[in-house]
Amino acid sequence: MTETKHLDEEFIETEERLTEKLEGQRTLDESSWQHWLIMIIAFMWSAYQIYVVVVPTNSVFVRTFHLAFALSLAFAMYPMFRTKKTMTTIPWYNFLLGPLAVMGALYIFANYDALNARSGAWSHLDVAMGLGTIFLLLKAARRTLGMALPVIAVIFMAYDYLGPYMPDLIAHKGASINKIVGQMYLTTEGIFGVPLGVSASYVFLFVLFGALLERAGAGKYFIDLSYALLGRYDGGPAKASVAASGMMGIISGSSIANTVTTGTFTIPLMKKLGFPGHKAAAVEVAASTNGQLMPPIMGAAAFIIAEFLGLNYTDVIMAAAIPAFVSYFALFYIVHLEAKKLGLKGEDPSKLDKAFTVFKSGIHYIVPIFFLMYTLIVLRQSPQMAAFNAIGFMMLIMVVQRPVYAYLEGRKLDASVFMSGFADIGHGMVNGARNMVPIAIATAVAGIVVGSVTLTGIGLVLAEVIEELSGGYIVAVLFFTAIVSLVLGMGLPTTANYIVMASLTAPIIMTLAGDLGYIIPAIAAHLFVFYFGILADDTPPVGMAAYAAAGIAKSDPIKTGLQGFAYDIRTAILPFAFFFNNKLLLIAGVDALDPNNPSLWQWITNPVEIALIFFTAAAGMFAFSSATQGWVIRQTTMLERVLLLAVVPFMLVPNMTSEWFMLGDEYLSYVVGFILYAAVYIMQKSKIKKITIGI
Known part of the structure; x- marks a missing residue:
């Protein structure tokens, strides 16, 4: 038992070091004062977050300290450039950038009452602190998350300012530097908003x-x-x-x-x-x-x-x-x-x-x-x-x-x-x-995107663009949204990807779906973009999880990512399924006048019905997996693959198939799906039997 515990500790420490390496963190000598500085700040952050649960604190104050701790650790843990020296020690300039970033985050806390008193009439110091803090936040984001999210945030702020000079389709009246900084930094509409x-x-x-x-x-x-x-x-x-x-x-x-x-x-x-x-x-x-x-x-x-x-x-x-x-x-x-x-x-x-x-x-x-x-x-x-x-x-x-x-x-x-x-x-x-x-x-940083969407109303513009591109077909709307989520997700962490897409495209899906006669609960649209953001983690060429696994397996990361995406393609059909069949989300009905109001949703609570939904959905996913992998109990023929793919809609969207084929009942859709699945299995068994007899 003693040996086992020792091995457990060794496993934990090895995993922690490997995670630090793959996420681009510095690996400092554990006896150095710099290592202990990070340890102390990190411990204090956790202690503070526990403290504010016990002692109720102004939520804005909690957000400012939360960001201050994160910024201080970001500059200490992640290097500006990954060289042998910067990966093993903290250069002197980080001891300047870190405290400046912390001062910027805590400026809101220190001047809370004064800022509320002059709301909208920001002083030159307010704007200067805002510009400096936004700059340092974007630098911290580049270190911890890569270039994608900071670039997206900069593009949105540039759009806020350059609105009058944009093409007519996306032009707006524009916003001043003061207004942009106020929105992003000095209120709870941007950086210190809901996501943080x-x-x-x-x-x-x-x-x-x-x-x-x-x-x-x-x-x-x-x-x-x-x-x-x-x-x-x-x-x-x-x-x-x-x-x-x-x-x-x-x-x-x-x-x-x-x-x-x-x-x-x-x-x-x-x-x-x-x-x-x-x-x-x-x-x-x-x-x-x-x-x-x-x-x-x-x-x-x-x-x-x-x-x-x-x-x-x-x-x-x-x-x-x-x-x-x-x-x-x-x-x-x-x-x-x-x-x-x-x-x-x-x-x-x-x-x-x-x-x-x-x-x-x-x-x-x-x-x-x-x-x-x-x-x-x-x-x-x-x-x-x-x-x-x-x-x-x-x-x-x-x-x-x-x-x-x-x-x-x-x-x-x-x-x-x-x-x-x-x-x-x-x-x-x-x-x-x-x-x-x-x-x-x-x-x-994602709060900057949310603040920009609120400031300029770009969501309405995007709705028009996507509606035009989709030609009025809801599947095309969903397809374009999925592609955008995948592309953005290649460089964004899942949480940030979801926040950006939830601000931009989830409302568009809801609006266009309603215009096309599809009344769906808001959570279906939000989970839709969330799922495709997750799929981006193994989508080449930037899927970070694929690079991590390839490093362990000593395999080609691109080849690993492609194979991982092939395995995950089953997950890609689920969002389309629960969009059209809300029962997969345990929602039986939505008020047509107010699909955004959760109190009006009809939730499924019958255990038997929940079990049926789960098992039929699993059967549909198994059939899809067999079709994409080309195997059930032996290699499939083209006809068998077609039959397997035909099983999928009968199991995942029975509400749609019962209407398409005039079955009159969702349960009949399940029966048809099981019959098709059983037919493939019997065909494969008979072939194996013939081969065995032939031998």
């Missing part, structure tokens, strides 16, 4: 909970449990990768972190089993990016969706549940098909740990997750309070688990054993803050 507010109020606590759970050893436990359960089956390590990534997705808001945590273990095992390097990496990429679909965190987007739409947070995660689980079950099936095609068997059961033994060894990691879900869904606590209570529960477990292990092993219970749990809590709080830096910076 959600990051400060909810997202940080959930990310901190995940970091504590990971530091306690949950990541290694999830991998071990998945491997013990699934390792013996065909393609076992790949199936274990999918399961472990799904479990990690519950607590992780980053596809890269998810890839690194599970991929360092599962990718070598898949290669050893016989998976080609690029396919082993692609399986991990597909599983890890889909981890952001998994409630309750959903890559931090769940909280922002709830805030934008005025929904209860629990309603968002309930609506997202069926598509997320259907997507994961379909990925399991794809891995199974790949293993069958390659003739790969599972691991020798005698070499695997007993699943129940592994499960018992880490059940204390599962209890806090169920506690969190219970307080959210059953007790209906606010996300902030539920996460706070879960963090307290997790800290208690971290303090207790080391002495318990020592007692069970018969080791001496000295002070170091008791203090090690507190050390783990400290590391978890530091890791939580470090993990939050890209999210906080992304939400702040």
Whole structure:
């Protein structure tokens, strides 16, 4: 047991270092004062976020301190240019830029009353501080997130200013520098708006909970449990990768972190089993990016969706549940098909740990997750309070688990054993803050885009453009939106991509759908753009998760990304399905006069109906996966592929097919779909039987 715990600690530390490297963070000597400076600031940030839950504080003040901490860590953790020297030490100029950025963020806090008193009549100092802070924020974003998001923010601000000089189709009266700075910096319409507010109020606590759970050893436990359960089956390590990534997705808001945590273990095992390097990496990429679909965190987007739409947070995660689980079950099936095609068997059961033994060894990691879900869904606590209570529960477990292990092993219970749990809590709080830096910076910069949309009303212009391009066809509207989300998402983190698309195109989808006679709940449009933003994480040439997995597998990142996208193409049809069939989101009906009002939506609560929706959707996704992979129980013919593709609409959009084919009932659509699926299976079985008889 002692050796196992030592290996767990080694795994955690290796994963943390690899994540830092792949995300472009500095790797400082752990004994240096610069390393400890970052540790102290990160710990103070986590402590502050816990403090403001206990002591109610003005939300604007919380946002300013939240951004101040993020900016200070961004300049300390991420280099301007990645050279050997700047990756191992913090150059002197960062000790100038960091404090200046912090001063800019805290200027709102220090002058809050005065700014409210002169609202709209900004002083020269206000504008100068705004310009400087926006500049430093964009520099921090370039370091942490790459060029894409800062460039998009600059384009939107340029559009705000140069409106009169734009082509007639997108021209507007323009805005002065003072007005732009006021909108973006001095009010809560831009940088300090809703996205940053959600990051400060909810997202940080959930990310901190995940970091504590990971530091306690949950990541290694999830991998071990998945491997013990699934390792013996065909393609076992790949199936274990999918399961472990799904479990990690519950607590992780980053596809890269998810890839690194599970991929360092599962990718070598898949290669050893016989998976080609690029396919082993692609399986991990597909599983890890889909981890952001998994409630309750959903890559931090769940909280922002709830805030934008005025929904209860629990309603968002309930609506997202069926598509997320259907997507994961379909990925399991794809891995199974790949293993069958390659003739790969599972691991020798005698070499695997007993699943129940592994499960018992880490059940204390599962209890806090169920506690969190219970307080959210059953007790209906606010996300902030539920996460706070879960963090307290997790800290208690971290303090207790080391002495318990020592007692069970018969080791001496000295002070170091008791203090090690507190050390783990400290590391978890530091890791939580470090993990939050890209999210906080992304939400702040995305606020600039949101502020620009509000300032200029560009959404109305885009609606006209997309309506013209689509020719009045709703599928074309959705297709154009999907392409834009994919393209933007190649360079944006998922959360920022969702915020940008939710501000620009989600309202357009709602408006044009209504004009074309489709009355849909607002959450369908928002989840639509969210899904395609996630798919961008493995879309070449910029898919960062694909680069992370390829680095572990030593495979070609472009080839890995293409293969990962091929696996994830099943996910691309889900948004189209739940757009036309809202029952996949557990919504039975929407008020035609006010589809944006959640209180008027009719939610599905019948367990039997929910089970039917899930199983039929899974069958449709399995059929689509078999059609794209060219395999059921043997290689498919062209006719069989056509029949499999025909199954998909009968299962995923029965409301549409029952109308198209005049079936009169959605249940008849399911029956037709199952008959077609069964026909393909019987055809394949008969061919195998003939081959066997021939032999």
